[in-house]
Amino acid sequence: MIKKIYLIGNPNVGKSVVFSRLTGVQVISSNYPGTTVELSKGYLRLENEKIEVVDLPGTYSLESTSSAEEVAVSLLKEYSKDEIAVVNILDSTNLERNLLLTLQLIEGGFPTIACLNMCDEAVHRGVQIDIKKLEDLIHIPVVSTCAVTGAGIKLLIERIKETAPVLRDKIPHEERWKEIGRIIEQVQHLEHRHHSFREMVEDASVRPVTGLIMAAGVIYASFKIVRFIGESIISRITDPIFIKLYQPVLERLTAYWREEGFWFHLLIGDLINGKIDFKQSLGVLTTAPYIEFGMVLPYVISFYLILSLLEDIGYLPRLAILLDNLMHRLGLHGFAVIPVLLGFGCNVPGILATRTLESKRERFIAATLISIGVPCVPLQAMIFGLLGAFGGFYVAGVYLVLFCLIVILGAILNRTLAGYSPEFLMEIPPYRFPPLPTLGKKLYFRIKGFLIEAVPVVLIGVLFVNILIYFKLFDFITSISAPIIRGLFGLPKEAVVALVIGFIRKDVAVGMLMPLGLSAKQLFIAATLLAISFPCIATFIVIWKELGFKDLIKATSIMVIISIIVGTALNFLILK
C-alpha cells in the first residue's frame, strides 16, 4: 500500500515540473540547479486514493555531501520502504551521470520507478535511449516523459503502482562507474551532431572576454527593457484607468461629501487644490491603490517577466561563473548571484534562496547584503516614479551608492567574520528556450503571490498611518528624532514617518514622502536610506527564521549604523 510518493533526482532535471504535472500544484521551476529550497507537497489521485507527493531538493547521490542533499535523504527514510514509492527523475540528455543515484536507490531497496525526463530535448540533441533494454538491465519500471509538454506523465502515473523493491548486491564505489559505463553502452546511442549555434553561444558566454561583454549587454538590456515595459504599462494602461475612470467616480463621491471629517481623512485623504491627487492625498481609496496598482504592479510584471526569462533560458549560472571572482572578495561565491538577483524582486525569496549556500557564515553575509543593499521591486518602482522625475542621474546615483555599499560591507564582513568561503562547484545547464505557456504560468504565479501578500498590507498600512496622523500620534516620534533626521540627514522632520512605515512596506514608505515636497537631494537621500534601513517586516521575519535571533540582531545593528553613516555622509558630501 503506497502512502507517500517521493520525487528525487539530480539538480535541474525538472523535478518541480513533474511535480506540478502530478499534483496540479504550481511551484517555481527554473533552469538552474537548486531552484527548490522549500519542500513542496501535493496530492495525486491514484485509484480513488489521495496520496501525498513530496518534491525533494535535488541530490546527486544518496551519500549526501551538502545540507540540501541531507534533507532529501533523511526524508526518504521517514517511512518504511513498503509504504512509499520513489519516482526517480533523470535527465535523458545526461543519462550516465544520472544513473548513479538510480543504482543507489535500487541498492538501498527503495521501490523505484525511473522517469527519463526531457525526452524531447534528448531527441533534439541526438540522444537515443532504448527504454525496454534499460528496464531489463536495472529491473525497475522505466518511462520516458517530457514534463514541460506533459508527454508521458499519464503512463508514469499508471506505472507508479508497479514499483517494488528489487534485490541487488551493493557494489563498491569505483566499480559503479564501470557498471554504469556498461549499461550506457547497451542502451544509449549518440548521433554525432555538429557544434550547433546554441553551443557556440553557450561557450562564448563562459569565456572571459566574450562572456563579460555578453554579461554587460544582458544586464544593460534587462534594465532597459524592465524600465520600458514598466513605463509603457503605466502610461498606456494604469494611468488612463486611474485618471479617466476611477478619479471621476471618486470626485462625484466627494462632491456629496463635504464635511472632511475622520472618515473623509481616512478614505480620501487631503484634497490638493480642491482635487484628489493620487500621489499626495494619502487616502485608503486614493493613494493606497494608486501606489500598488498604478506605480508598483507595472514594474512587478515587467521585472518578473525578464527575471523568469533569464532563469528559464539558463543564463544565471553563467553570470555566476563570471562574477565568482568578485563574490569571493565578499566572502561568497558565484552562486550567491542568484539569491541577490531574486532579492531584487523581493528580499524574502532572495533570503530563502541563500539556503543553497553551504555555510552559515555565507548565509549571514548574503542575507545581510541583500537586506541592506538590494532594493525590492516595489521600492525601485517608487524610486523610478518619484526620483526619476528629477532625471535618471539621481536614480543611477541610488544604485551606485548601494553597489558600493555591498562591495565595501561584504569585504569588511569577509575580513572580520571567522571562517572561510567555500569553493564554487556547480553544474551549468544548457540554454533552453521555455515555451511561452510555461513562462506565462510562472509569471502569473509570481504576480498572484505579490498581490496576495502586498495589497492587504498596503491598505491596512495606509489606514493605520492615517489614524496615527489624524490623532497626531506621530508628533512624539517626529520631535524626538528631529535632531537626526533634520540635523544629520537634512530631511524635514516629518520624513521620519516614512522611515518608520518602511518597516511595514517600502512602497508605502516612499508614498509617505510624496506630499512632503522634497528637493531632488532630499529625495535622493531619503530613497537611499529607505533601501538601506530596516527591511520590511516580512524580510525581518524571514531573517529571524532562517538565521536565528542572534544573527538578526547582528544584521540589524549593522543596518542602523550604516544608515546613519550613509545618510549623514550623503547629506554633507552632496552640495546641491
Added chain:
Amino acid sequence: MKKISLIQLKASHKGKVAEISGGGNLQNKLANMGVHKGKEVIKLSHIGLRGPVVIKAGRSILALGHGVAAKVIVELE
C-alpha cells in the same frame, strides 16, 4: 605521460582525470557530478584572476572554483 592540474591545462584541450588531491568529501562530490578517476574531460574556459574553470565531463558542463580546479590532476594523452 604528463600530469598537470586543471588550472594548467589549456583551454579547449583534453585530459584524463588521474587523481583528485582533495579530501574524501571533495572526491565524492566531484565523483557524484561525474568527475572521477579515468574520466576524460575537456577544459572549456578559465576566468582569469583566480576565477573558476569550466569543463565538459561527459555530457555535463561544470564550473569549478579556482581552488577545486587546482586539486583536479589530469593526464595528457
